[in-house]
Amino acid sequence: MKRRRKIGSRGNLKVRPFGCALILMVVSFSACQTGSTSADGGNPPPPPAVTATISFCDDGTVDCEPANSFAVGAVRDLVIKVAWENLPAGSHMQTLEILMPSGGPYQVTQTGLDAGGAILNSATTTRILPVAGTSIPQRQIVGNWMIRVSIDGQSVASQMVVLNP
């Protein structure tokens, strides 16, 4: 089981690792399928769990300092970064759902990820959510927004971000 990671001091992650089941579905050459064994000749070691870490920052701030709470009137673009670890070999599809405080979908985007021929230790995707000048500040769509990410249809992580009035 992968340990939870925090984003700076303000992290509040919900990480749901998933392992061999997904690997069996999508990987051609993982330990799950090749049957490679551990050094002591016992069962093969489980593949490392896929994890995703979601972080946010305001593109209009210096160095885009990560945070989980923003003043809606001051945010220019909300940068949503998803840091993947232990992606199985092959091509994958990340689905990122941005849910409004009411729970309804605001945006759903898909991004391709290519791990190549081996497990990819780390990869990061970035999604820009425009805020300044959009209906978010104009119509005061504020409160607890939820970001969910999945890989190849398997939900992996979710993270709340607060847009304050």
Next chain:
Amino acid sequence: MIAQLRVAQIRRIAWLKAWSMLMALFMAGPVIAREQITIQKSGTNPQLRGADATLNQANPTLNLSGQPTITAGTLAAGNEHAIVQFDLSLLPNVGVKQATLTLHVITRPTAARTYGAYPIATFFNQPDVTWNTRVATTPWATAGGDIPGGATATAVVNAIGTTTAQFNVTTDVQNWYNATPNYGWLFKDQTQDNSGPFTVFGSPEATLSTNVPQLQINFVQNVSNFSATPGNNTITLNWVNPTPITGSTILEPYAGVMILRYATLPVHKSDVPTDGTTYAVCHKFAQSTVVFVSPSAATTSWTDNSACTANLADPGGPPKNGTTYYYKIFVFDNAHNYSDQPIANGTVFTEEISATPGASAAAQQNSVWVNATFATDLAAPSLFPGTVIMVASQTNLLFGLDPTFGLRKYPPVSLGGPIFSRSPIIDAADSSLAKNVIYVADSDSLVYAVATDTGQILWVVNPTGAATNAFQGGISLQLKSIAGGASNDIAIIGTRNGATTTGNEIVGVDGNTGATKWQTIGNVGGVAAMDIINTTPLVDYVNGAVWVASRSACAAAQPSLWKLNPNSGTVLATASLGDIDASPVLSFASDVLFVVYNGNHLVAGTCTAGNGVLTAINPVNGATLGTFNTGDGAIVDYPVVLGSSSPYTIIFSSKTKVQAVTFTLGTNTFAAAWPAPITLNVPSAPISITGSAYVFVGSNDGKIHELNATNGTDIKDEVANTGQPGFVGDPSLDLTLSRVYVSTTDQRAYGFAYPF
């Protein structure tokens, strides 16, 4: 003898009754069924929205589309992927039950190979698509095509004997009818070992019709023209049962409709019937109740006289005055297949309607239609009055709706990214393309021309060539039919690249071809720094200009109002007013330009919101004529200007109010037009026209408000979104049908007749 005659007479009467009932049934409604159709490009089905290509890793920048064949293989020189996209326009309003894709094998591999069918996850443009790129300069996220990790289905092609490859693609097609964009399929070898084998399949352009790919779909159609008429403690529902689609085969007799009801909220999206299950009246789903199951396939009307007991917010029994009731209708066949997509937790599309009974007409409400858009989008729907409504979404879909009953004219158009603003529709008589066309820009940095009659993408371009130049505002068009000259219509739009406060740009695109005519780039070629553009440009035919409003890095030190030559992009004038997020508007005579700047200012390095300032500008020289401080935060989206000559009335929404002011040219003064601003819960932009008695505005209270244009009095409201809060977007007015259209955050668009 008498007894025998009587028996014979009874038999004859009984036979005549049966015959007349059969004839009545036959004449009242055609026999319909769960249908099956095979979609294939042909002379009668041109598949205008279809596409195909081969992506070749060995020639990664080569476009191989429109060829008679497509290839999937794993050659020594590199892999090859085949892509096929079907146009499903024959089936705009259906529940999909089964979908089978057949590719015809032209050349078999040297050894048996297994091929997978994958739904493509990102937008591509057939004339541009290559191994590396999906649209001109826009690369795939993963070279060779963006696809999920697993194939939807696989098929084996043997070295000997195999003539077709068939894939069960039911889930993909159902997803396409449940909010997932349809970008077609990619086919590839399941073991890409570069060992050499490949298979050549017939493409939609195959010379022999027998080699053209086929998509066979079993489906149940929805009803059309679903309406609800409120009365005094009554609601009457009407609908039109479907007729078989031309070319389809009837598999199951059509049996009737089932109607679910809920009160105060729409029927929950998870309340959908399961195929093969029979439901009795008063069956309770998680939230809603079955209130009607039609006794025959000919039934087209029902007055709600429900005797069902209460279910959560539904008080049960027949409708009660003052309560809003929501209905969802499903067609079913003899095998009880229903007209929805059976996907757990999916966003299910079917026909919906709502009505509120009342003791008097004034107390009654009803939507004319409700349409599921699966997404949040608060931009005003675009429309060709009385002909078509185009509703954008933030899930990359563009819906073409019939304005009378809100039915989809075709399955939604799948674009590259979310669309945030209203897009212009130009009718064929006025368009240099001579087509009914909508120009759309999205956050995928792409601009599209889409035929509103068919949903066909006529062209798509990345006009700036950069993937970071997303579009937030809408497009403005300089029409050749008005401007004259030799140039085609010109589509003009500004970029929203949040990473720069100086390097955004305004671009002009040929409306017929999509070719970039000019680019005006901040800090390039003597142009001043240009911040993000959240607004829609405004073409000023009288003064030969296009006006564009931008932000200005939260200060007034760089321009935020731009006056350009629409034919060349040359900057004619600028004004540094501070951040602007509302689109500029002109008076009817083009003698005053109204612009609203936000009043944003820097406080300890942080951009802080201020109060919007309505500014009257001389469009000839750009001079400021007068200002009016709204005192209530920034203005929402755009003001509306009424009147054919000065004094003009300007109506606008701010953070908590709707206000109307007059502006008198000459004295250059603003004055209040209404006794007092109207306080609403975060209003949308208003809509009205000169001479109208009404102003319509959405609100976060879930309603669309009908205001008196003279004094602002809130006359009557219609419920459009029951969410908490219920955000209602900017309304559009259809003067031909006397309708107001609006989209909301509850993933729907609504039509209402006005006056309310």
